Amino acid sequence: MSLRGIHHVGVAIADLDEAIATYERLFGAIVEHRGLIEGQGVEAAYLRIGAGRVELLAATGEDSPVGRFLARRGPGMHHLAFETEDVDRELRVLAAAGAQLIDETPRPGLEGFQTAFVHPDAAYGVLTEVVSGG
Amino acid sequence: MSLRGIHHVGVAIADLDEAIATYERLFGAIVEHRGLIEGQGVEAAYLRIGAGRVELLAATGEDSPVGRFLARRGPGMHHLAFETEDVDRELRVLAAAGAQLIDETPRPGLEGFQTAFVHPDAAYGVLTEVVSGG
Incomplete structure (x- = not known):
């Protein structure tokens, strides 16, 4: 096995600017990257919180x-990336x-990362991502 | 701010033995601690996955x-602990x-950890825990 640890926890939110401001204020988060991920229909931001990443x-x-x-469940934890x-x-x-x-081959993520998703049924409802590079 | 990083991601599951076996097989997880947390009505296991913890x-x-x-949403990510x-x-x-x-003062968690929970409305539906010690 070759998982090194938790790369990030993905959180679905409605308004990116507002959520970034909240995570900065509450948790001392620092924006690391921000951008569109074309193939996934999302605008995303990586935030560092200490050594961790959301x-x-x-x-x-x-x-x-x-x-x-978001329509089905509202904002909240969306995926767990190793x-x-x-x-x-x-x-x-x-x-x-x-x-x-979900992905048979890697696809591009934020800022040069390679990513792929595993179906949530594989891990008790946890949509799992594996990530390398960046 | 004094958050050091992600301590663990909490995942709610129905059968602890079965879920541990699945996380061992898929992700190379290693059981670190296991025990009852009396005040929370849970049996919990900390698993190491590389440098990360679930x-x-x-x-x-x-x-x-x-x-x-579990009755409302089924198994899946339950909380994010810093x-x-x-x-x-x-x-x-x-x-x-x-x-x-949720907790105005710390309460005991697994194996000597001190923990407290923040209401999910504070962080876009993410039930947030802060943890120290162990």
Whole structure:
């Protein structure tokens, strides 16, 4: 196994500017990256909180995964991302262990990261992401 | 601000043994602590995944916070815990910043940790915990 630890926790929110301001005020968060992730229909920001990282996710449209999540459940924790050296290899390990994959191959995330998602049914309702690079 | 990073991500599950086995198989998780947290009506296990930590939470009864969470939403991410040096001081900082607290004072968690919870409305639906010690 080659997971290094928690890369970030993804949190779905409605208004990115407002949520960033709240996380700065409450938790001393510092914005690390911010940008559109075209393929996922989100505007995202990585915030550092101490040595940890939270990814705030705002939908760019209602008909996107995060837009549907917000409509169904409201704001809250959306996914859990683990850091790995090699997303492609990790996907093969997970598939061999019986996990249902959402992404069969890595796709681009924020700022040069490679990412892939594992179906939440594989991990008790936790939408799991594996991330490398950046 | 004095948050050091993510201490753990709490995941509510129905069967602790089964969930531990799944996290071991898929993610190479290693059990760090396991025990009852009397005041919270849960049996919990801390799992290390690389340098990260996931807390699996099973309810000891239906009429407990985790039991009600499972009945309402099913298994999934339950809370996000940040590490701090001093839970009591962190609670005062959070209250001064306008966050609604669930715990006004620290309470005992697993294995000598001190913990306190902040209301999810303070952080966009994220039930936030602050943890120290252990």
